[in-house]
Amino acid sequence: MAEAIQGPGMLWVTSRIATSSKDILDENTFLRWYDDDHIAEIVRCSGTKDAFRYVHVNKESALGSEAVPKPFLAFYPMPDLRFTQGDEFKQIRVRSDILPGSGIIYDLADIDVGYLGLIEKSECHKKKEPAQYMLTFAIEPASKTSDDKVNKFCNEVQFYLSDLEYLIAKCAQQMAIISKAPGYLRSLRFRLLYARTNAQSRALKGLPTTNEPNPEPPTWLAVHEFSSEPSTEIKRSMEQDQNDVLKRAKQKEIDIYRLAKVHGNGKFFE
Template sequence: MSAPTPPKISGAGMLYVVSRIASKDMSEETYLKWYEEDHIAEIMQTSGIKSAVRFKNTNLDADKPYMVMYPMEDLGFTQGEEFKKIKVHSNILPGGGPIYDLADIDVRYYSLTQTYDPKGPTKPGKVKLINTAGLSPNETISDNEFDNWYRQEHLDELAKVPGYLRSTRYNLQYYRTNAQSRALKGLPARAEDIAIKTPPRFFAVHEFDTDDIDIKALMATVETDWSKRIMGNLAEPFEGNFWALKGSFGDKTFFQEAR
């Protein structure tokens, strides 16, 4: 499989990276050591990415339980030579890697569309848990109505949930499967790489300062008539996940500045 030519992208956004260990030769301890001490450390030295936050899915049965988000001021950085030179081999990895032989990694490029800070800018370091929501409305719901639902109602409802801090929203620009990442790095194709469905077009990250989320209060946010209309007109796939914070790196910011 050849790597597709990505669209020209720019402006504020993030890389959203989910993964699972795919080789019996690599333990979780080794994987996380590589991630934090080698991979993220190298990325933090680049000119275009200065922060990273690592999470683990609270669902023990999640297909890809590991997640890292890299916020950046210009997604165009990911299309330059400096980004492409980030290593895929390491002495930490079994056999030296490459990582795409040992883990199944999906990468999404999201452009930032909204930050919602109902109590004013939140300082980094408060978040403990996040809820991510990936949604794609069907033809019944226009993109404009979907955006208005978030801005005019849903975020205000979410702000009522105990422990809620803030939200950021995104549009999908591009994504890469493990197979496409291998092709990008000049690695041979493998039969075991599995194609994934196109991810949802719209994505939101809802931050909380609690170790657990009040699910009853969270579900109440979609009980309005408008929410029922939106939720009743979603296309597949739909994503809803809860992630526990495991580490923050670099300057540890996540679009805290006012927009």
């Protein structure tokens, strides 16, 4: 069940061209719809003036792959997620003349949407433009892991960042490693409030749909911004972290994305 969808946060949207559409929808057309039609309409709305489109650095195909199921990422920072509950948001079009066939994006692509509430962000004095790369770490802790324990883990890591001697002694701490990596800018942390796939999105738009259960993606997301591509060693250190919270997690996803397009004012909780 969704938590209260309100307060600062963002829509986090990952997607791929559906296998059933591969013969009629090419990648260039899909991205032209995203940039020239869909995102352009969204940033004209009153609830958000910023949007970003990234692509996974290990993208193999616009159809996705086993390693990277949904290679395209778009996200929309909002001062108040309550905007997504109003009529203006619900009237955003999902049909376009740019698209082939029915012109309905949910007939042509597989799209996952997460409503993410902002928990905290680190300070950054080096960032002067949108991050060229993002390393993301998503986790769903074990069912008996309390929010307090997750917060304690995150807060302890943040404390280690301020102490260089302790950082060296505890180099296995993932955040300590990340913060010292070349090109590191800052980190933001979010909590999942609600998620939907095509089935729920079709219902939101009044389209015929199926009785598909709501998705259950990871419940916490950390976004680490970089001015240059993070090394494979950083990602490997995160994957091998032996912290108890991470070892017992139900889900753990680590990804790196490259900036493709900035829309609107280009502000990400600056």
